[in-house]
Amino acid sequence: MKRPQVMIGTVIFAVALVIPLFLHNDYFLQVIFRLFLFATLGLAWNLVGGYAGQLSLGHAAYFGVGAYGLALLSKGMSPWLAIVGGVVLSMICALIIGSVSFRLRGPYFCLATIAFTEVLRLIAKNLPNVTGGDVGTPVPLLFPHNSMRSFYYACVVLTILSFAITYWVERSRFGYYLMAIREDEDTALSVGVNTARVKLWALLLSAALSALAGALYASLFLFIVPDQMFGVEVSVEIAILPMLGGAGTLLGPLVGSIVLETASEVFKNIFKEAHLLIYGILVVLVVLFLPEGIVGTLNRKLRWFKAAPRTPFASAPPPGPAEESKRIPLPLAE
Amino acid sequence: MSWFYPFLQAVLDGILTGSLYALIAMGMALIFGVMRIVNFAHGAFLMLGMYATWVIFEYGHVNPYFGFLAAGALLFAIGAAVYAGLVRHIPVQAEFMIILLTLGVSLICVDTVLLVFGADYHQLNFPLLGKNFRLGSQISLNAPWLISFGIALLAAAGLYLFVMRTMFGRAARAIAQNPYSAPLMGINIHRVQAVTFGLGAAAAGIAGGLLLPVFYLYPDVGHLFNLKSFLMVVMGGMGSIEGAAAAGLVLGVVESLTSLYWGNEWALVVDFVIFILVLSFRPSGIFGSQRA
Numbered sequence: 001m002k003r004p005q006v007m008i009g010t011v012i013f014a015v016a017l018v019i020p021l022f023l024h025n026d027y028f029l030q031v032i033f034r035l036f037l038f039a040t041l042g043l044a045w046n047l048v049g050g051y052a053g054q055l056s057l058g059h060a061a062y063f064g065v066g067a068y069g070l071a072l073l074s075k076g077m078s079p080w081l082a083i084v085g086g087v088v089l090s091m092i093c094a095l096i097i098g099s100v101s102f103r104l105r106g107p108y109f110c111l112a113t114i115a116f117t118e119v120l121r122l123i124a125k126n127l128p129n130v131t132g133g134d135v136g137t138p139v140p141l142l143f144p145h146n147s148m149r150s151f152y153y154a155c156v157v158l159t160i161l162s163f164a165i166t167y168w169v170e171r172s173r174f175g176y177y178l179m180a181i182r183e184d185e186d187t188a189l190s191v192g193v194n195t196a197r198v199k200l201w202a203l204l205l206s207a208a209l210s211a212l213a214g215a216l217y218a219s220l221f222l223f224i225v226p227d228q229m230f231g232v233e234v235s236v237e238i239a240i241l242p243m244l245g246g247a248g249t250l251l252g253p254l255v256g257s258i259v260l261e262t263a264s265e266v267f268k269n270i271f272k273e274a275h276l277l278i279y280g281i282l283v284v285l286v287v288l289f290l291p292e293g294i295v296g297t298l299n300r301k302l303r304w305f306k307a308a309p310r311t312p313f314a315s316a317p318p319p320g321p322a323e324e325s326k327r328i329p330l331p332l333a334e
Numbered sequence: 335m336s337w338f339y340p341f342l343q344a345v346l347d348g349i350l351t352g353s354l355y356a357l358i359a360m361g362m363a364l365i366f367g368v369m370r371i372v373n374f375a376h377g378a379f380l381m382l383g384m385y386a387t388w389v390i391f392e393y394g395h396v397n398p399y400f401g402f403l404a405a406g407a408l409l410f411a412i413g414a415a416v417y418a419g420l421v422r423h424i425p426v427q428a429e430f431m432i433i434l435l436t437l438g439v440s441l442i443c444v445d446t447v448l449l450v451f452g453a454d455y456h457q458l459n460f461p462l463l464g465k466n467f468r469l470g471s472q473i474s475l476n477a478p479w480l481i482s483f484g485i486a487l488l489a490a491a492g493l494y495l496f497v498m499r500t501m502f503g504r505a506a507r508a509i510a511q512n513p514y515s516a517p518l519m520g521i522n523i524h525r526v527q528a529v530t531f532g533l534g535a536a537a538a539g540i541a542g543g544l545l546l547p548v549f550y551l552y553p554d555v556g557h558l559f560n561l562k563s564f565l566m567v568v569m570g571g572m573g574s575i576e577g578a579a580a581a582g583l584v585l586g587v588v589e590s591l592t593s594l595y596w597g598n599e600w601a602l603v604v605d606f607v608i609f610i611l612v613l614s615f616r617p618s619g620i621f622g623s624q625r626a
Contacts, residue, residue, distance in 0.1 A: 055430045100614050106429050107372040108617055111564050115609040118561060122603045232557065236437060243434060274448040280441030287435045288423060 005251040005295070009163055012254060016156045026148045033152045033220070035261040036159045037213055042241035042253030043162035044209035047202050049239060050247035051175060053182030054102065054199060058113030059210055059238040061097065061120050064229035065090040066211025067218035068124060068131060071139040079140045083215045090211035091204050093120070098203040102196060105185075114232065121230030136225035139218040151220045158216065159254075162209050166250055169205075178202055182248070210238075233276070240279065244286050246293030255294050339472035344594040345587055350479045352586020353486040354541050358559055359566035359578035360493055361537025367573025368510045368530045370429065371421065374436040376563055377556025378443035379535045383409050383542025384551050385447055388456060391546075398458065399481060402543025406536045413535025417528045440560075448553040456551040463547060482544040489540050490579055493533065497575060506530050510573065558602075565609040571619020580621040 016036065023029060041063060048054050069086020070079060077085070093116075101112035124131045131137060143150035169175040177198045180188040189195050218224045228234075237260075245256025260282065267278045290297050362376045383405040390401040416439055424431050465477035497503035505526045508516045517523045542556075549555070566585055570577030588608070589601040596604075612620060 055433070057433075100610065104613060104617060107370075107433065108568070108613060110430070110433060111372070111568065112610065112613045114561065114564075115606045115613070119603060119606045119610070122599075122606070126599045126603065232561075236441075240434070240437075271445070271449060273453060274445040276441050277445035277449065280438045280443075280445060283434055283438030283441065284420065287431050287438065288420065291428065291431055 005249065006167065009251055009254060012258075013156065013160055013163070016159075017153075020149050020152055029148050029152050030220075031261070031265055033148075033155050035257050036152075036155045037217055038237065038241055038261060039254045039257035040155070040159045040162045040213045041210055041238045042245070042257055043159070043166050044206040044213070045238050046166065046242045046247060046249075046253050047169060047178070047206045048199070050242055050249070050252065051169065051178040051182060052199055052202050053248075054203075055110055055239070056113045056203075057110050057232075057235050057239055058097070058115075058117035059206070060230050060232070060234035061093055061113075061117040062090045062207040062210035063214040063217075063234060063238070064117075064120060064124070064226075065093050066214030067139070067224050067229050068137070069211065070215040070218055071137045071224060072131065074140045079142055079219075082140075083142075083212070086215050087208050087211045090207045090214075094203045094207035095200070098200045102199050102203075114235070117230055117232070117235060121226050124226035124230060131226070134225065136223050138223055139221070141222060142216075142219040147220075151216065155213075155216055158209075158212055163250070163254070165205065165209070169202075170250055174198065174201070179248070237279070240283055242293070244282060244290075244293055246295030246297070246299070249293065249295040249299065252293050252295045259294070340594060341591075343473050344590045346473065346475060347479075348587030348590030349583060350475065350483045350586070351590065352583035353483045353490070354545055354582075355559075355562060355566060355586050356579040356582030357486045357490050357493075357537055357541040357544075359563045359570065359582045360490055360575045361534040361541070362563045363567045363570055363573050363575045363578035364493070364497065364506075364537070365531055365534035366567050367575065368506050369421075369527055370573075371432050371436070372429075372564070373534065374433060374560065375416070375440040375443065376534070376538050377558070377560025378440040379409055379413065379538035379556070380542040380545070380559050381447065381553065381556035382412065382443055383539030384546045384549075384555065385451065385542075386539070387543035387546045388458070388551055391458060391460075397460070398543060398547050399485070402485070402540050402546075405543040406540040409539025409542075410532040410536035412532075414528045414532035416535070417531035418524075421531065422524060422527070440556075444553050444556070451553070453553060458547050460547075476548070478547040482548060486541065486544055489537070493537060494575060494579075496533075502526065502529065562605060565605060565612075568609065568617065569612050569619060570621050574619070574621070577619055577621035584621075 016032070019032065020029060041059065044062075045056065045059050049056055066083075066086040066089075069089045070082045073082035073085040097113065097116045101109050101116070104112050125134050127133065128135070141147065143154070169178070177188070177193045180191075180193055181195050181199060185195055214229065218229070241256035241260055242253040243256070244260055245254065246252030260279070263278050263282065264275055268275045271277055286293065292300065358376070358380060361379075362373055365371055365373050365376075383402070386405040386408050387398045387401040390396045390404055391398050394401075396404075420435055420439065421432065424435060462478055462481075466474040467477050467480055468474045497506060505516070505521045506529075508519065508521060509523060509526060513523065562585065566578050566581040567573065569581035569585070570579070585605065585608075588604060592601045592604045
């Protein structure tokens, strides 16, 4: 049913795996590494934000905890075990963050995820004895030999893994639960979906993948500081990629990452440190003209599916009495 | 009694800071209350207000305590334009799209300023800044903070009266109560919302102008205030502007006391912990009556 998206994805991955055979320039490899890293983060975000419709602006939390987990735990154990530790820590964070913020809806949920991430960032900043504080902390190098190329392959494999997991989720009962929650949480609840548990599972999965990406990113750069890992810009970037590509679609985060990372790389040289300007302009354009994202809009236009599941956040129907109660979000789930 | 004077000093300083927080939060609460829009560009509006006042001071040599008026007017125009050009075209139900949109506007504002003025920090320098106003032998209040406090109080009172006492304010509150029947009562919903958005932005701009003499200036300065104003609006309760103002004062005092007893770096942590606690236990807010 998602054939075209799977095929395009497979082609992209095949090209990605072949690229290093021809390309020996470490700089370009690093650019593409970043592209796939954010594609992974976007895919992870998409599980919660796209399929379940829970729009998190705090995914930097899991990314950062994965990175700091590797950096701090590897002082006492092998780096590979430390990665596992980081993933576990990140899932524990997801458990705490999720159990509080999933009770909230709409903008309140969004603000809660930001608040938690900010707390983590400030803790990382304010405990110099543990985390190195503002100065930062060193991270062990995972691949001492042929380093850039190994990192590149590890990242592409991680993206493939995330893509496969998304593919599985999309066709599983679990995935349908998530989409039911996105479309109407109260109805989902009333037909017997344990919405709290399902959302939490999606977040745990998402956090684990984000933590792996965080560890990979940190290890490549060998040194991390709190603002770089936990900054709001990171959360925003993670959320914008899939929205641009098409939230709640399999291919969306990948396409979003390709478009956005390429654009930001091209404009970096023109705008110097103001390269986020292009993000801002792209976001505004997407919201105004492609509210379903690139893949979402193409899906609808080309009718790749006979009965396409509605992609989220599309322009809502005109306000009527039935919609009225929806406009003012209930702060607490009942 | 040795603990008393530092405590009192911190509380008074907190109230001075809190008055500016209150003005910022009232602007955001107005927008949130009437349109249910979480305005992520609010901090950027504040930053634009600061830069506008700074430019007028640097190149026109106008005292910031007059320059803030120009900043308010400019931000009113920008706010109304953002509403008419962008926000208006997004369906209200797509709340995350509006969050993304305002985030995009914020990125555009911050990075345009970065391109034009560079990333350097700036600080105003004029004779008033070092002056202190002494109360007794133990307490001293910084003069520019006091002036900013006075003006912020006036601006906040003006905004409150405008919303509560004028026909326009009544129209805005009608939209807040019920956006579907308000137009049926002859309210031009888009015009009122454009003015509301402009007023919210202007409040941020004025607060920026007042903040300039006592703070430092860099393109991303609004970010900090953005997150704080979310906290104040949620604490104040569902877009109640008087609640947001009360939350601003409380937040100022809490931050000031945290800095005194635990150190400056923990003030923000306490902010966000309060935020999380309020969101988990009283998401409808602590202050003010729950309106609409």
